[in-house]
Amino acid sequence: MKKCLSLLALAATLLGTVVQVAGDTPTIRAVADEWPPFSGAGLPGRGLSLDVITEVFARAGYTVESDVVPWARIMDGARRSEFDVVGSLFLDEELTAFLDYSDPFYATDVHLVQRTGETYTFTSVPALRPYTIAVGDGFLYEDEFDRADYLNKVFVTTTLQAMQMVAFGRADLTLDSVDVVNYAMRILDPTLASQLEIVPGALTSQNIHMAMRNDFPNRDQVLGDFNAALADMRADGTLDAILDRHVGD
The missing domain is CATH 3.40.190.10 (Periplasmic binding protein-like II)
Incomplete structure (x- = not known):
């Protein structure tokens, strides 16, 4: 068994692909800049955007580590694959050069x-x-x-x-x-x-989105899982409940 796993790992390395054990998913590193109520280090859930992102990914079966950092560092880190997901985003065509946007979750x-x-x-x-x-x-x-x-x-x-x-x-x-x-x-x-x-x-x-770096492993699958979970949460009222925690009257 160890030999087979070693051969698979070697093949994956040679092919430049990522192999994941069934049921094992990567921890997604999500960041946003200080922009309350959408994101902020001192806000509940680190703000509306990161709270939504974390909850949606959790429903989709992923774990998220979130942080609030300066915008310049976010852009540099996303380009260098230090960060996987950027939250609190308006749609910007220039960012689509290295980020793929999710469906929006707020306007x-x-x-x-x-x-x-x-x-x-x-x-x-x-x-x-x-x-x-x-x-x-x-x-x-x-x-x-x-x-x-x-x-x-x-x-x-x-x-x-x-x-x-x-x-x-x-x-x-x-x-x-x-x-x-x-x-x-x-x-x-x-x-x-x-x-x-x-x-x-x-x-x-403007719509509020998250976006994932376009070289993230299995990016299309992960974004698809996020959008599907987001649609489910929109339909069952879970999304509205999260939004109300941050921008409700």
């Missing part, structure tokens, strides 16, 4: 944020030319806005910093998911609730 609207009493209304990206807009460095919001290098963008590290800049009059506007904005005003800095308000008119509605 959120992206809005501008203004000081209370201002009268902005979003109509188009070009109409934002006159304003100073605080944005997260490396953040993705909406394709046209992200490409608009003619806008006066001031780069910061977090959405909370951007919102505080607007509150203090150092920028005219900022933007993010309404879930992120509301979390910041409710939990991170409640003083902002009286100083800021969401601008009418959404820039876009």
Whole structure:
């Protein structure tokens, strides 16, 4: 028996394939950046995204180890196969060069944020030319806005910093998911609730996904298992229960 297993292992090595004992699955390393309520080191389940990812994979028969790390490290680690799954993602065509996206598990609207009493209304990206807009460095919001290098963008590290800049009059506007904005005003800095308000008119509605590095062993099977388990959890109400823990009223 040992000899047969050794020969199989040798053959697998020579062929450059991965052999797994029946019933044995790899531990999936999932990461996301600090972006509450979608992900955060101090959040229950490390946030909505990593909580969903862990629970869906568990139903599909996989074990997940999750962590919250800076975005730059996530991108480097995913390219070097240090991390297997990235959570809290909007769809971005550039990332599909090395990541394969799952089906979405949440949707959120992206809005501008203004000081209370201002009268902005979003109509188009070009109409934002006159304003100073605080944005997260490396953040993705909406394709046209992200490409608009003619806008006066001031780069910061977090959405909370951007919102505080607007509150203090150092920028005219900022933007993010309404879930992120509301979390910041409710939990991170409640003083902002009286100083800021969401601008009418959404820039876009974005789906939240996870994505797996495209060189992960048996990637198609694993993604298929994830999507099937996600569909089951959506149908039986388990997904809604998880989402309510993070963004419910």
